[in-house]
Amino acid sequence: MRKSRRKNRKFLGLACGLSLLAATPVQALENPITINGFASAGFITGDLDASFYSGTDIIGDSATFGADNTIGLQIFSNVNDKVSFTGQLLAKGVIDSYSLDAHWAFVDYHPRSDLSIRAGRLVLPVMMVSEFVDVGYAYPWARPPMEVYSGIPLTSYSGIDMLYTAHIGDNNLIIQPYMGSIPASSNIGLDVKTDLGIGLNTTFQFEYGFLRAHVMQVKGVSGSDPSTGSGFIMDAQMVAIGADLEFGNVVVISEYIKKEFEFTGLEPFSEVSGEAGYLTLGYRMGKFLPHITFASGDNDVDQVSALDVALGQMTADPDFLAYMGTLSPAEQQALAADPIAALSDPAVQAGLVGAGIVTPSELQAFPSLAGMQLPPSPLAYKQTSITLGLRYEMLSNTALKLEYQEIEAQEESWGLFVSEPADKVKLASFVIDVTF
Amino acid sequence: MKKFIVSIFIIFPLLFLGSASSYAGLVVVVHPANSMQAISKEDLKRIYLSKKKEFSDGSLISPLDHPKDSETKKTFYKKVVGKSLSQVSSYWSRLIFTGKGIPPRVMRGDEEIKVWVAGHPEGIGYINKKSIDDSVKVILTIK
Amino acid sequence: MNRIASYFSMAALLTLASGISSADVEFSGFASAGVVGGDLDVPLLSGRDVIGESSSFGADNTVGVQVAANVNDDISVKVQLLGKGTVDSYSISAQWAYISYEVSPSVSVRMGRMSFPAVLFSEYQEIGISYPWVRNPMEVYSVVPLATYSGMDILYAIEGDNMSWAIQPFIGSSPGVQALGATGDAELAFGITVMANTDNGKLSVTVANANEANFTFNLGGIDATLSMDLTYISAGIEYELNNLLLISEVVKKDIRNNPKSDFTSISDMVGYYLMLGYRVGDFLPHFTYAGSKSDHGSAVLPAGSTLPGVPASVYTTPADMIIPSNGELFLQKSYTLGVRYDFSSQSAFKLEYQKIIPDDESWGVYFANPGDSTSILSFAVDVVF
Secondary structure, three states, rough: HHHHHHHHHHHHHHHHHHHHHHHOOOOHHHOOOEEEEEEEEEEEEEEEOOEEEOOOOEEEOOOOEEOOOEEEEEEEEEEEEEEEEEEEEEEEEEOOEOOOEEEEEEEEEEEEEOOOEEEEHHHHHOOOOHHHHOOOHHHHOOOHHHHHOOOOOOOOOEEEEEEEEEEEOOOOEEEEEEEEOOOEEEOOOOEEEEEEEEEEEEEEEEEEEEEEEOOOOOOEEEEEEEOOOOEEEEEEEEEEEEEEEEEOOOOEEEEEEEEEEEEEEOOOOEEEEEEEEEEEOOOOEEOOOEEEEEEEEEEEOOOOHHHHHHHHHHHHHHHHHHHHHHOOHHHHHHHHHHHHHHHHHHHHHHHHOOOOOOOOHHHHHHHOOOOOOOOOOOOOEEEEEEEEEEEEEEEEOOOEEEEEEEEEEOOOOOOOOOOOOOOOEEEEEEEEEEEO | HHHHHHHHHHHHHHHOOOOOOOOEEEEEEEOOOOOOOOHHHHHHHHHHOOOEEOOOOOOOOOEOOOOOOOHHHHHHHHHOOOOOHHHHHHHHHHHHHOOOOOEEEEEEHHHHHHHHHHHHEEEEEEEHHHOOOOOOOOEEEOO | HHHHHHHHHHHHHHHHHHHHOOEEEEEEEEEEEEEEEEOEEEEEEOOEEEHHHHHHHHHHHHEEEEEEEOOOOEEEEEEEEEOOOOOOOOOOEEEEEEEEEEEEEEEEEEEEEEEOOOOOOOOHHHHHHOOOOOOOOOOOOOOOOOEEEEEEEEEEEEEEOOOOEEEEEEEEEEEEEOOOOEOOOOOOOOEEEEEEEOOOOOEEEEEEEEEEEEEEEOOEEEEEEEEHHHHHHHHEEEEOOOEEEEEEEEEEEEEEOOOOOOOOOOOOEEEEEEEEEEOOOEEEEEEEEEEEEEEEEOOEOOOOOOOOOOOHHHHOOOHHOOOOOOOOOOOOEEEEEEEEEEEEEEEEEEEEEEEEEEOOOOOOEEEOOOOOEEEEEEEEEEEOO
């Protein structure tokens, strides 16, 4: 009963909030509110035997339709000459099944035309397309190259950034330093948060397009998998450069990133370092833009078995030490010498479950963890891919995209796949992107 | 005779453009009191891509645009910016959805642009040559 | 925190919906609020929502905002943002999000996320003002756990002299649905709806399939999957003659179990209802008789038996175990007496009394044994703006 009242109060609160907002004289300014939006819909087909990571999404093996479905609504409002508000609501078809999220929500203070200071919820400009990665209409591919855009489990942050534009002749240099933290959020199936991150993004705009360079350092990124309870804490450093150029009808887009993740609390596994890059070449023919992309991601990691991690977590539990205390010395020794064998003993199982240290389903999973290497995708992967694509400007603000992709996991890695993929995975995608 | 040859030189290429009947040239207009007497095509391009936001005296520029899919807009962007309208809207989608820019204000056509520019010293717009009148000042003719 | 931000955004959107609309983006909205009372000691399934004792106030609370935006002359985007008081406690999601392409005046192609059109009011299930009851009859609307799917459809309209036809084939998939306390997905959803419209009403027939619909349940710490191919065949009629209003639907659910299923589902069933109403000015008193039937006759596992694939240790009292869970197979009938009062063109009050009588061998839509019969009294206010 109490619960329902609370719910009801929440509802009333919403209603009051509404009436307050409705009473605000938003109409006073000229052109007070602008609404824009973007949407994508599509389907994927091919050898999708395993789910895979693409950017900050997981594309499921059953996501024939819906993987690229996205809707964004943006509200822009001028508070006065120097202050404006921008909010962007985003809902996506992958994983979180269309729950609505405030992707951007910031106040922009712009005392001069070349300076803008923004505070609120912002999006990290890790890579060239990161800030508008959900706006499919803004780039040629169905999805940005996954080797470069995956493995960075950070998107929106709460903080402040500055955009300063220096005019150099007819060219512009845009300097964008930022700092902030990531409040608890969900990303690639993990619950992620960070303490503090700082970064600097610089973009040089000139006749043929633009060049950019970005550095970022984040401390205390903690991630945990809500389904298994396993987690990690890491510091991350990234350096990226990129170019987006047009020479007549020729389009050249290329990016490179070097990243380092240092983990703590996940012994003996401590570091992932990797690099990734891609080159896209395209040629504009009226409303068509055929393009080809070569992409590669190569991450090195101290190998560690998932079983070691799971056992490590179990033995670190204070309840486990208490439970050990109840065992005979021989039993303790057996458990330490061959945990898997000991764990298959029904008496030990009952004891562990009884003490609330593990659940029956976790117990069941232990033997299967032995063969698995940690960390799995998306942080560590070795993969290359070739993508052939065609973008067609069907109508104004409407683009159709058709893409064929061959993905090859390298060496022992599963690439960006969640389970072991075939030698060469072939995918075809169709996407329609619009803006309004 | 000379006049006739000149006319042929003018009309013939226009026929090739296919939109000869409607296209008689565009002009760029500002408020009559604006101190600017002329503008380069390069500066105009930068204004319409939001890369240049101030006049030389430091005051803010308010560029005006035609509705999407209008022939006038298509011609302007092809001739001044060198991009198709879909390339332009793709360019703007990157700025709009990252909160980094607002595209030019969209007006219904020549008449509305003239009225707005005549009332706003910061305004700049492009209209068809045939719509020119005293309420605005022409600073560039686009051929 | 995030949720608060979402609320704020939703509030801002609602504000917009109430006044401002630009040439290219239009807003509209709907909301319902209600109170439920009566025999609610045992939670029950109504449509896709669970109503329990603790939801006497939030059960029917719904807020929605619809956004329609024109991309160009032929293409538009439609979004329905929805926050509900039941189950997921007001988390806001995009119930619909699709891109629509008008190929010709009579043909549209839509792609994105849309409602799964298995029954007559599928598309309007959250918009209370579009139907006479507080809730759509549960015997029909609880049979379809999929609310939406991702995919594409074609809307083909044929205009006749006295009658118009709408034909709507669809195909898609439905990853990651939360339904019936389990996570579900359907690898392939497809079907067709054919609808005939006249001045007095409409008649609609649908065949809808959800192939490889998988629901994973957690039973005593062990995940067990129910995997099946579902076919829904439904027919519905809405007919109005002078002051008399008739609405009736029947839906048949056929199940084919997949080999990879841990359970064997026997939940083939038929649900139906007939509603008669009579308009008296702005009042619409109505009566509904509804029922659900199955060839299997019993929804309760005989004492001492177990389900295939499920370890015996999972059961506490096997006789209480429903196959495979409530909401899959429920056998009951119900009588609903209600009145709807339209106090303006955009708002309605509804008052309803409902008597639910589960069959002897079933708990009906309840999650535990509710006894011989139950009575529920509901009151709701629905608005659109």
